[in-house]
Amino acid sequence: MTQSLSFRPYDVRQEHEMNEPLDFNRWAQLKPVAKVFKAMITNVIRLTEMEKLFHLRIIDDTERERFSFLPGQFVMIEVPGYGEVPITVCSSTSNKGFIEVCVRKVGTVTSVLHRAGRGAKVGIRGPFGTHFPLERMKGHSILLIAGGLGLAPLRAPIFYVTENRSEFKDVHILYGTKSPDQELFDYQYESWRRIDGVDIRIIVEKPDERWKGPVGLITELLDDVTVDPNETYAIVCGPPVMFKFVCQRLNQMGIPMDRMFVSLERRMHCGMGKCCRCNVGSTYTCTDGPVFDYWTVMNLKEAI
């Protein structure tokens, strides 16, 4: 005689961790990993032909209050029906009401975002990844070096340093772009320049007729910068080719490699060290990075 036997179904939603408040900063927590925070675009600012700055406000009060990020972390922005893109948060960490993200129109999802206006609802997952260790940098001089779109991930550390001005020694912001019309956040340079002990220099490769500043590559700006290499940290963001030249130059100036930080870019589909798309050797750019010190990057084959 055959007896029947049916196994007890297991429902993962019954696990208590699944019902705790969703917090992507708690890496070990079992959570509905695909769940997004619904957010509204509250403001859109045109930066250049290609880039726009979006203000995103998480709609649910509890979710918004719980959401926190550190400078250098990124979020996945979901446009339902189109897809998800990883974008570094570029607003100040002290701003609790909304986050800002700078988006270049370059693919499917970002093109849709560029068409979206105020009031449109998108999803946010995150924050993900490592951050610039600004706590550790306190009491030192800081070199903030950006190329092109690299100013966006550098903006959160700039806010941190300027808002906590007394905690840092000299601050140098160096920024290079192809041409003057590609400069991001140009309306903010003056406000940064006026801060005591903040030095901001901008260089372009191809000047237009109105450009009065220096012309050339970003490394040339370093010629006029004098820092005490034992008292300085550097943060470098930009295209991969820039890392190599700038970091080698900083190393020649005597700054140790573990005091230079870079933010790497890779293709990402999850943000959680699972999809492998951002993998460099054994390292996941999404969870071990995107912020790495230069020594780690030097040791990673194919990293830059």
Next chain:
Amino acid sequence: MLFKILPKEEFRALVEMILEANEVIAPKAIATNARGERIHQFLPIRSFEEMDLEYKSTEYSAKTYFLPYRENLCTFEFEGEDWQQSIQYYIQPRAIIGLRAHDINALLKLDKVFIRDRFPSPYYISRRKNTFIVGLDHIPEEDEFSRSMGTHIVTHGFDLFLTDLSDRYFVAINSDRAFSLLQKVKTRDVADADTHAYLEVRRRIRDGFKTHIEVHSLPNVLDLEFTSKVWTKWGEKCLNCGSCAAVCPTCYCYGVTEEVTMDFKKATKVKQLYSCNLVDFARVAGGHDFRSDKEARLKYRYYHQYRGFLEDYGEPKCVGCNRCGRVCLAGIKPAAVIKDLYEESV
């Protein structure tokens, strides 16, 4: 671990009992190849006869039941300017019968990634915990090298594990649900003669391995040979088809896409397994490709298998089943590639 002896006719009664009320997946002969050998796959079965436990290997691994090739992550329902997100998880219990030791070891490696690591996956956990696993020992095929990878023996990660002693099975019991299940059929305690017979089979399995790869210092050799011509030699052959990753029991990388229904009322977010050998694997928005040539992509696959995964999880990702070596249209076999690397470094 508890051990019992299960007569074969009782095993049949056990399987039929499970079949009455649950989905059962087992090796099933689906076709014959050019040499007249049966081709097997892990597929749902409806009767005991459909199952073929004499199988040598399956073309695909049983990975698809834990990491489906396509899986819905969530659904967005549009309502005017607004949308609502809903998520569903797998909750249907089922059994997989006849998994090899290396395939169960492969699941243990995936457990490390999807259960015990940062960001545990509720999708994977649902499928894993709803699956009752019955393993089965086998004398290795000539091209398998799981002994080199240390994956020819498995001590956990299953419910029951069977070793064929001709008229009976030597059964390892590894869960309470397996223990209570066995009480519904006739088993007996292990006698000395059974233990001797079991250990004899284990010896035959150990000595049955004909292919070996050198794993000692392999991570080191991979680093030393990063710019070796070996990668050009094998990379040139690669057709970037991704078959190796498709059949691999541990390859888990994926891509996510979104699909909108014809009436524009819903969108589903679909996770689709990918392969690091496919051309756009590491291409980013704007067109820059971090691994634009196939040599770099093939090399990356080997680095992840034998070095990167080891750094992250303390063991290589490969289990030595050689499914990738058999399926490769260009004849790229891991044992041959690794042998080449060692020869290059001496």
